Amino acid sequence: MSTTWVAILVAAIGCYVLKYVGLSVPQRLLEHPVAERVAALIPVALLAALVAVQVLATGHELTLDARAVALAAAVGLLLLRAPFLVVVFGAAAVAALVRLIG
Amino acid sequence: MTAETPPDRRVVVDSLGVGVATGAYGVSFGAVATASGLDVWQACALSLLVFTGASQFAFVGVVAAGGAPLTGSLTALLLGSRNLFYGATMAPRLEVRGWRRLVTAHLVIDESTAMGLGQDDSRQSRLAFRLTGWSIFVLWNLMTLAGAVAGSRLGDPRTFGLDAAVGAAFLALLWPRLTAWPQRLVALVGAAAATGLVPWTAAGVPVIGGGAVAVVVGLVLARRGVAIEEPS
Numbered sequence: 164m165s166t167t168w169v170a171i172l173v174a175a176i177g178c179y180v181l182k183y184v185g186l187s188v189p190q191r192l193l194e195h196p197v198a199e200r201v202a203a204l205i206p207v208a209l210l211a212a213l214v215a216v217q218v219l220a221t222g223h224e225l226t227l228d229a230r231a232v233a234l235a236a237a238v239g240l241l242l243l244r245a246p247f248l249v250v251v252f253g254a255a256a257v258a259a260l261v262r263l264i265g
Numbered sequence: 266m267t268a269e270t271p272p273d274r275r276v277v278v279d280s281l282g283v284g285v286a287t288g289a290y291g292v293s294f295g296a297v298a299t300a301s302g303l304d305v306w307q308a309c310a311l312s313l314l315v316f317t318g319a320s321q322f323a324f325v326g327v328v329a330a331g332g333a334p335l336t337g338s339l340t341a342l343l344l345g346s347r348n349l350f351y352g353a354t355m356a357p358r359l360e361v362r363g364w365r366r367l368v369t370a371h372l373v374i375d376e377s378t379a380m381g382l383g384q385d386d387s388r389q390s391r392l393a394f395r396l397t398g399w400s401i402f403v404l405w406n407l408m409t410l411a412g413a414v415a416g417s418r419l420g421d422p423r424t425f426g427l428d429a430a431v432g433a434a435f436l437a438l439l440w441p442r443l444t445a446w447p448q449r450l451v452a453l454v455g456a457a458a459a460t461g462l463v464p465w466t467a468a469g470v471p472v473i474g475g476g477a478v479a480v481v482v483g484l485v486l487a488r489r490g491v492a493i494e495e496p497s
Contacts, residue, residue, distance in 0.1 A: 170334030171307060174324055175314035177338065178345040182317075183370040185352020186361065193353045200487050201480060202350045204451055206319065208479030209344055210439035211452035212459035212472045213326050217432035220330055220463045220471070233429035234436065241440045246286070251293040254433030258426030 229265070233258035276389050280380050280396035287318075287376050288404025294321055295412025297431045300422030301329030308413035312406050317374050319438050320345045323472075326431050332469025340472055351378040358382075358390040372398030447486050455479030 185193075193199070218230045236257040240250045291312060298308035303325060311321045320341035327337035352373045358381060361369045372394070381394030419425055443449050459475025466474065 167303065167307060167328070167334045168310075170324070170328075170338045171310050171314070173335065174311070174320065174338040174341040174345075177342040178315050178317055178320055178348070179371060181342070181345050181349045182352050182373040183367070185349040185373060186356045186359070186366055186370050188353060190353045190356065193350055197484070199350065200484060202347050204480045204483040205343055205476065206347055207439065207442050207448050207451050208455040208483065209323065209340065209472065209476040210319065210435050210442070211455035211479065212475035213323055213340075213435045214432050214439060215456035215459045215475070216330055216463060216471050217326050217435060218429075219460055220468075222331060222468075223464050225460065225463055229426065230429040230432055233426060234432050237433035237436050241437060247290045247434075247437050248293060250437045251290070251297075251430045251434045255426035255430035258429030259424060260426075262423070262426070 229258040229261035232261045272385075272389065273392065276384060276393050277396060280393045281400050283376050283380055284397050284400025285404060288401045289408055290318075291405035291408030292412035292415075293430065293434060294318065294325075294405075295409040295414070296416035297322070297329075297412075297427055297434065298325045298409075299413045299416035300419075300427035301325040301431070303328065303413075305410070305413040305417055309406065309410055312409035315341065315345075316371060316402065316405070317345050317348055318405075319375075322431065322434050322438065326435065327469045327472060329428065329431060330468050330472075332467070332472075336467075336469030336473070340469070340476075343473070343476065347375075348373050351375070354378065355381055355394060358387045359394065360387075369395075369398075372402065374398065374401070376401060447483065447490070450486065451479045451483040454482045 214234070218234045219225050219227070233254040237250050237254040240253050245253065294312065295308050298311065299305065311324060315321050315324070323344050324337040324341040327340050328334055352370065355373060355378055359369060377394045377398035380397040381390045384390040384393050416422065416427065419427070422428055439452060443452060455475050455478070458478040459471040462471035462474045
């Protein structure tokens with residue numbers, strides 16, 4: 164089995180266990196203020212890091228290319244309250260266009 | 266089946282609406298997953314078995330950046346940790362035991378929890394949670410398959426800008442969480458720290474490292490905030 168399949172199964176089992184344990188443990192066990200704060204911070208911190216790496220990194224190099232233009236377009240679409248799919252495929256279209264021209 | 270009262274009809278319509286809107290963007294997950302180098306089966310396995318959107322996007326994002334697949338799993342698990350808290354919040358309303366709990370657990374995601382918490386009584390809460398969860402599950406998986414098949418037939422995904430779509434997807438998932446300045450600051454720190462780590466660390470590390478730095482900064486901010494609010 165390839166590493167990718169192993170990683171998919173690890174993610175699947177882990178994510179399921181998190182959901183199941185949440186339903187099973189008494190709520191007060193998770194009511195620690197620091198734990199709640201960390202839980203609220205993780206998505207914001209990780210998603211922001213993912214955006215940066217996805218848009219700026221090419222291997223170990225930092226580059227500004229069509230992806231950055233696409234991200235700027237995504238910001239514009241989000242400010243206009245466009246739905247998720249419009250944002251994602253709109254950004255893709257902008258990147259494709261920039262590459263076509265450039 | 267008992268006759269539906271109007272409030273129930275509202276719950277059904279709202280839940281299915283959220284289900285359709287959310288499930289539909291499975292197509293973008295399928296497309297970016299294959300653009301990131303996964304095959305159609307792997308894309309579908311992620312939607313079927315992991316079934317929590319942000320974690321799935323994170324997994325393919327790390328793999329696309331050249332990170333070790335297990336680093337992708339770790340990032341997916343960190344993002345999936347919020348479902349732990351959703352589960353604990355929903356448990357008193359759902360009151361599920363045995364095999365029902367085993368099945369219900371898989372449906373604990375952002376949207377089903379939000380819809381479940383938005384109802385007045387626990388019966389409607391269960392109805393909204395289940396309808397939202399199941400409709401997203403069915404549609405998300407069908408749309409993932411459609412997006413993955415389409416994505417894998419497009420040829421070089423870069424020509425269609427699909428590599429840029431991943432960043433846009435993360436931003437769109439992040440956007441609704443940037444409601445106040447502490448969150449925005451945490452996001453900026455996370456992005457900056459991750460960017461700074463790119464030249465120096467193995468692929469996949471910048472995301473987790475940058476995320477960790479931002480969480481610590483967020484905790485420090487919160488502690489200061491609490492100190493300010495305390496009456497002297």
